[in-house]
Amino acid sequence: MTGTPAGSGTRGDAQRDGLPAQEADGERNPQRQDAAAALGLLGGTPSSAAAGLSGQCVPNAAATQFADVTRDGRADAIAVNRRGITVRPSDGRQFLFSQTWTRDAYYGSAGTFFADVTGDSRADAIAVTDAGITVRRASTIGFLSAEAWVVEPFSGVRGTFFADVTGDGRADAIAVTDAGITVRRSNGSRFLDAEAWAVEPAFGVRGTFFADVTGDGRADAIAVTNAGITVRPSDGLHFLVSQAWTAGLYYGAGGTAFADVTGDGVADALAVNADKVSVRASSGVGFLAPQSWTIDPYYGNLSPVCRN
Ligand SMILES: [Ca+2]
């Protein structure tokens, strides 16, 4: 297992819309426009946007990713291309010139992710394939050679995620299936044996997410459904019983996200819609009333994309 990329059937023509040569190989998802059209984002009508959202959409599967690989506390922009991975570091005001972080192709047929699995505060590159999971550690000069962290298939039909559910500072591997949630803890050099953390369906038809919404340092399981948002808090050993965190439905036709935008250390719920971005701040035990954080549309047309 060398981490060699496997499968590129969904890759389309390279974008060449005036991008620097190094980044001109940006992958275009052929289903992107279909997805955007289905969401109503191209037409720009909020009502049809909500109606058109497919349960197959994976709102966090953006073609460009953002994670702090330089260990300065600022998330950097990362592009995964056929010729390798490039990084444009954030300086707090802008993304700097593109740097080559791998000189060879590195991506996974079942997903490429960036999360700190080693616990040194640098986001590492992770490739999930049908054969397992490899990791290339982030260093000061780029991503190092690939290491086999799981040598058997490990991914979830409802999504594969990397988030620190145990609270030790290392992102763990998470597979969401129709039957529940399986976790493989990171020990800093590999992912350990699979543990059942939820033994009932725990996915959300409008998205499944992992973020610390309770504020204890452990990422919790979040399901966005047609009835609302439910949270299964992590206790470090498994996910607890599902709790309703909204009284009614709350999601974004252009994407739902969980991130700490208020700066209190607890992730909040965000909904991107065709007319605005709204936020429901976490109180630690629920999401508060929605507030408009923009009064105008703000969304990217690279996300969401659909898997099937
Ligand atoms: Ca950074």
Ligand SMILES: [Ca+2]
């Ligand atoms: Ca962990």
Ligand SMILES: [Ca+2]
């Ligand atoms: Ca938590």
